[in-house]
Amino acid sequence: MQEDDHAMHGRIELASRIGWRDALPLSSLRPWQTLNFTRLLLAGLYCLISFAFSNERSWAETAENIIALLMLLLALGVVFLSSRSWVVDMRIRTPAVLLDTLLFLPLLVVTGASDSPYFSGSFFIAIEVALIVRRRFYMLIALAIGAAAFGMTWIDEIAALPPEPELERVVLRVCYLLVAIAITAVLLGPRRETLLESERSERLLEGNPPPAKSDHGSFLLHALKVATGGESCAVLFRTASHEPLRFASSMGQAMPSAGLGPLLAVTTGWHDARRDASISLSEAGTSRLTPLSDGGHAWTSLLEADTVLTVRVATGTFEAVGAVRLFDPRHEDCAAIAQHVFEAACEELMVRNSLDLAHVIAGARERERLQRELHDSVLQALASIRFQVAPLLGGQAIAPHRVIENVDRIAKDQIATIRWIINPEVDEEDFAYLPETLAMVVRSLGEQWSISCELKVEDGNCATSAMIGRELSFAVREIVANAVRHAQASAIEFALEPDGNRIALQVSDDGVPNMARLGSSGAVPSRSLMRRIQALGGEVFLRNIGGRTTIRITIPRK
Structure with missing residues (x-):
């Protein structure tokens, strides 16, 4: 029985992974995955061309083949490990770039640094290094690269290296051009903001939100499922700062008796209890890896899950935090997409509440208008009728015909007034x-x-x-x-x-x-x-x- 449960869990996890990858291919929403596959593509080209044009058996040729093979193994390892978990992907980014750089520099040396056919690949290495180095260190990195390039021009005087075939040089340049065109088309297509907006609109359109009169908890749970694609979720929210917190769960859980502070203080991001890590999404859209936060620990414990995606929205007096139990891997902008979709759904809820409140206010004003009109017209007319007939009822000697005419005139006037009250124009x-x-x-x-x-x-x-x-x-x-x-x-x-x-x-x-x-x-x-x-x-x-x-x-x- 347990084996069947594990097998079912594995099939669900595999389907979840495949679904997300199909829905979000290489794009500016997945820059690091694009970088990993570009590294793999270039390493494959290096390895293929190095072995294809290996004619003179010398130590330099052997070293070139070994280095190209090591770069290919590194690229394959990075792609495999990054697919296991978003946390693992973020942890190996910097070491992978450093290793790739350290392997590429000897490749330039053994192929004649001053005239190497692989020199164009240094632009990709420069992009990798720039992504992991803070901006204030760019100048130092540029000076170091310049010094290394200047030193490599003296390699020919130290060791005699055989020249590379001209055909190898031409083939590599053509491959570099094709790779540059393909990757540029991916990264310079629709901008990240445009793709996020497109994802939000598409998911909200297909989400079929509950009707306006539905419970707020059910609405937010549905919005969280639409935003993340998960099923097991919970949300903690309040529509105004003076209101008590409310809790809703798709699993029928009750409101936690204590410890609401960490649950409410969590930020938008990913939490992996098994790897003891949290990935928070900053306002600028960049991800930051930290040890598992208190909020992440609280939500993973509440949902009894190893991996949880949390989304936080605070708009005016409205505040909501949702958590979804999801399977890894996740790409770097899944939290940003969930944030955009859930935030839009919360704004829709606020608009609906405002419309409901406006309807209540309009109804109260209409009742007040009816009360005022009835008091100032119908009730005053009835009081006037009583005033007219009082002498007649008191036995005074007055002409009843005149009293009846006055009452009739008042009645006719009030008929028109009541018609206007019912349907004012x-x-x-x-x-x-x-x-x-x-x-x-x-x-x-x-x-x-x-x-x-x-x-x-x-x-x-x-x-x-x-x-x-x-x-x-x-x-x-x-x-x-x-x-x-x-x-x-x-x-x-x-x-x-x-x-x-x-x-x-x-x-x-x-x-x-x-x-x-x-x-x-x-x-x-x-x-x-x-x-x-x-x-x-x-x-x-x-x-x-x-x-x-x-x-x-x-x-x-x-």
Whole structure:
């Protein structure tokens, strides 16, 4: 049974390796693998040409063949070992370059350093050395290479070396040219950023993310699988800094009881517990090999895996760290691809959350609008109807026909108002002459409440949008209803006048002064009235002047 499990594990691992290699061939996303195969190609050419043109049996010819064979064995060993693990690949990079350089220099010497057919290969050696040496040492390396080249010109005076065949020289130059063209086409194709963006777009397109209403944990687990290609994964996240951490796992694991610090502090990179190494990805996209970090140890223990790829995303208040159990080998930019894909998925989640929040806010605003409209129109109309029929119900000697006409007029007006509340049609560019609009409303309110209502208009432009006119009409309805019901007002005066780039409406009534209607600093305590006017960018103030309650409203023209 155990043998079958090991065999199945091996087949899965082999399929995973083949799949990744097919999906990500030689390119600028895999510079070190390109370098390894270029070294192998050149070493194969050196070995082939060295043995093919070996005619004079001398010590120099034998040394050339041995060195070319050693370079081929080195290149084969590097390709084989680097395929075993990303950690092994990074550990042998510097020794492989140094050994290749040390073998190439004797090859130049035994083939006549001043006129060697292998001299063109020194450009590849220079590129190798430049990749493993820090930039501040470039000048020293250049001086050392220059000194070595100058010293090699004296080799001919120390030892007599047979000249290389001219045909060998021509064949090597042609091969160098072909290799240079092929490798340049690989490395100078699409840039690394372009390939990363292409990988991200392709994976997100084929990922089929869960619907917007799905659980955040399920969404992030799916995004992690799309980003890395793994199945066994877990994610630790929070959408805001003040929220508690949440945990989700594809294996049904529970939230770890302790030790969340290392789990959350891990960076994007690769962790190999068996080889005690972590490879972190810097912001510049370069990889750095270090001993196994605390975060890498925590995640490998949690997922019960030898090799784990972790991805960290922190955008604003959103923070997420995911880990996937994956099989080695991995190329040097698998973490960068996973970072791009997972980061894009997290941004999509944030956008979805924002849209959901926007829908909630829009729904709350719509409910508030309905409450305000119903309060300022329907409820005030019902209060007016009760006011009209109260004398009739009290047995007073009044004409019922007039009361019925008023009730009928109020009902007709509210039918149109309710239709507008259900399906508002707002045209922001539709301008109306405010005095005419208010004149009809004031006259209707006077008849509705059986009081004296008078509108005075000062000279000047009082044109505004139809929306502002409608909102101000609702405000006037509430003011009149409150004045009649709470202050027993029998006469209300309205004064409309232009006030610079604003319009001012002043309302005075002869009702009983009620200081409870005055708030601090003269602010009107009616929330519905205040919200309606403030939504227009206006202001409302209430004063008791000469025994008369006065409300002043100022609103912008647009």
